[in-house]
Amino acid sequence: MSELLTNAFSVVSLASVFVLIALGLHFTFGLLGLVNLAHGEFLLLGAYIAYAVQEASGSTVAGVVAAPFGAALIGLVVERALLRFFYERPLDSLLATFGLAVIIRQGVQLIYSAVPRQVRDPLRGSFDLFDVNIPRWRLLIVVVDVLLVAGIGALLSRTRFGLRARASVRNPELAETMGIDVGWVRAFVFAIGSGVAGAAGALMAPISTLDPEFGLLFLVNSFLVVILGGVGSLYGLVAGGVVLGCSLALLQFAIPTVLAQIVVLVIAVAGVRLRPFLVERAGLSPARP
């Protein structure tokens, strides 16, 4: 029983990691339509901001809190200076964000070298609940995940900014002529996406090895989650994260990790093919919220 519960927590934990790393992409790829190959590098920035603040102040918590704000600010500058010229130009945006990713990665390597760094786990260790050993930091990731999804859902569906953002994304020309400054709305949407990616990076850092390649580990899985869940759908993204996370976690019990990842990729491809039918049968709109 205890082993079953421990494994169940592992599954939930991995699913929440999948959701977490893909959440920022919901804004930049899902809403803005930018094929953002630099998404992983915003996770990287978040992780290194957490590390830098930790080293400067001695507080890892301060670093983790600072990470989303730092990443959001960098995202805002990058959108205004570079990416705003690439909306509705998917191939060009692919190239631009690839270049941006290389610049960020090499920039981080220039400053911190390729030597692995350590963001300390401020909650240290685990506790037992019903004979289940629960690592505190992984539990925090699950809790933050739930709060972030609820917060983003509320932001997009219940606030003035959310309504403007959805309007700007779905019909930019009409939104602009209705008094919405679409350029700045897009910039803030990108900044929020970057900030969420930064938060994800900072949360993943204590349970990962931090080096300049850190972001690359998450890029493919992030896109898989968003594409499987349905581009532009927050709840779809959560479903995609849960399906992929659970699949990988369960498969890892039975087969080697590399083989499990291949099977997960096959599941993702099959899911993308089947999703329109499933969405139609469930009577869901593919673009909410």
Next chain:
Amino acid sequence: MSASPLLEVESIDVSYGRAPVLRGVALEVDANEVVCVIGRNGAGKTTLLRAVMGVLPVRRGRIRFDGRDVTGWKGHRLARAGLAWVPQGSSVFPGLTVADHLDIALQAGDGSRPRAEVVELFPVLGERLRQEAQTLSGGERKMLGIAQALMAAPKLMLLDEPTEGIAPAVVAEVRTALLRLAEVCSVALVEQNVDTALAVSTRAYVLERGTVVEQGPTRHLYDSGVIRTRLGL
């Protein structure tokens, strides 16, 4: 109040890429006036409204609105200055409800017209506030477009073919809405339906191959046969 026209379009040139569409087009709309722009398909009527609304760049000439030179202004600045645009077709925000559409209009402009007042003008929208706008009929979408523009309490509304592609029974409803609209703001209307143009506008401009070839009181242009000749009716 200034004696100058509310909208002054001064000899503007507009192109799509290298292809010129408008050449030296001039147009004026006074306060509390309804002006109609008439012309065959491809004459440049929609291009004219899109240029005024800042959607297309003006290559030469000037546009003045409410006493200010607004040439080159972006759409959101023009909207906040009191210009509203109801585009051709049935442009809506996919996935957003009728209520969302009206709220966007209310939030975006400096307008203060309450939703209830606008819904009173278009009762059918009041019945469908929770419905997604893309599921409305063509006529209802046109009404939603006009209602949205009204929410922002504009000084001038640019209306692009409001009766195009809708059932004859609905045309009468839209025409009634236009007459009510004319009571609260100035209107620049692009329209191919001559009956609608005659019913709602006092002056008209006839556009042909990107230039203004005739202008004057709408009734006079119609009675003298100019409109019929130019439109090939």
